[in-house]
Amino acid sequence: MVELQKKYNLKVNNFGLINFVGFISLYYRECSRFFVVWAQTLLSPLVSSLLFLSVLSLALGNQRGDVLGQPFIVFLAPGLIVQSMILQSFSHSTSSLMISKMQGNIVDILYAPLSAIEVSFSIILAAVTRSVIIGAVSALVFFFIVDLKITNLVYIFYSAFFGSFFIGSLGFITGLWATKFDHTATITNFIMQPLAFLSGVFYTVDKLPSFFQSISYYNPFFHIINIFRYGFLGVSDGDMFFGMIYLPSLSIIGWFIAFTLYKNGYKIKT
Numbered sequence: 001m002v003e004l005q006k007k008y009n010l011k012v013n014n015f016g017l018i019n020f021v022g023f024i025s026l027y028y029r030e031c032s033r034f035f036v037v038w039a040q041t042l043l044s045p046l047v048s049s050l051l052f053l054s055v056l057s058l059a060l061g062n063q064r065g066d067v068l069g070q071p072f073i074v075f076l077a078p079g080l081i082v083q084s085m086i087l088q089s090f091s092h093s094t095s096s097l098m099i100s101k102m103q104g105n106i107v108d109i110l111y112a113p114l115s116a117i118e119v120s121f122s123i124i125l126a127a128v129t130r131s132v133i134i135g136a137v138s139a140l141v142f143f144f145i146v147d148l149k150i151t152n153l154v155y156i157f158y159s160a161f162f163g164s165f166f167i168g169s170l171g172f173i174t175g176l177w178a179t180k181f182d183h184t185a186t187i188t189n190f191i192m193q194p195l196a197f198l199s200g201v202f203y204t205v206d207k208l209p210s211f212f213q214s215i216s217y218y219n220p221f222f223h224i225i226n227i228f229r230y231g232f233l234g235v236s237d238g239d240m241f242f243g244m245i246y247l248p249s250l251s252i253i254g255w256f257i258a259f260t261l262y263k264n265g266y267k268i269k270t
Contacts, residue, residue, distance in 0.1 A: 022118055023121065026114065031130070034092060041088070042130070042133060046134065049080040049081060053073070053076065056076060068204060068235045073146055074233070076201070077142050077146045077148055078148070078225075078228055078232045079200065080138075080201065082225050083199075085135045086224060087192060088131055088134055089168040090170060090188070091171065094178070095175070095184075096123050096127075096175060098178055101175075101179075101267075110268065116259050120172060125168075127171060131160065150232060154231070158247075159227035160228065162224075162251050165251045166220060166251040170192075172262075174187050195219055195220075200226065200238075205238065206237070217238060227240065
């Protein structure tokens with residue numbers, strides 16, 4: 001703790017309103033946790049995205065026409081990248097709390113001079129960090145495979161940050177609620193993955209019946225993917241203005257719920 005305080009030149013009271021040293025320490029620990037097993041946490045999502053890209057390229061060949069004025073494979077690539085990012089953000093927050101609860105070392109955080117704000121932000125921002133690293137590495141690799149071009153970095157980072165933050169908050173909530181890995185698998189398999197796959201990764205929503213189009217426009221995954229894809233292709237599949245407001249709003253709501261549950265000791269202080 002003292003070494004971190006010297007390193008970051010932080011002169012704070014550990015028991016003050018914001019414990020910056022404790023916040024950075026926990027964030028550093030969370031990042032170290034996924035860097036130690038980088039092949040599983042960083043490389044594996046890239047391999048999965050490449051497999052999707054390869055299989056669909058081989059299956060469709062040149063038979064699929066342009067989508068949003070772009071070749072299908074170019075349209076598909078940004079969606080695969082950001083889908084992998086947000087699912088890994090959820091996985092990080094969930095596994096962090098689940099493993100801590102199952103191993104019993106959750107008490108290390110509970111007894112530390114860390115507020116619910118500091119704990120929730122540390123874990124969620126570590127999930128965002130993992131997500132952004134995966135996105136950067138995936139995009140770099142995809143540039144050598146697909147004719148991708150960056151149109152606007154602001155939209156890419158906007159979607160990556162708020163999308164990962166919101167989904168990381170959902171992972172935090174799930175990690176508090178779940179008491180065994182079967183519970184987390186249920187949320188992942190029956191909620192997260194369906195929302196991700198039915199969000200316009202492989203198609204434009206205008207191909208859906210009007211009822212399902214309406215549902216898709218309220219699917220946060222759709223807006224995350226749409227804004228992220230716009231940053232690469234410069235074309236949109238939905239209402240950009242609504243998405244730019246919708247994602248930060250969901251992020252604030254998701255974090256506040258996660259913060260409140262942790263502050264009240266939901267399923268961790270009983």
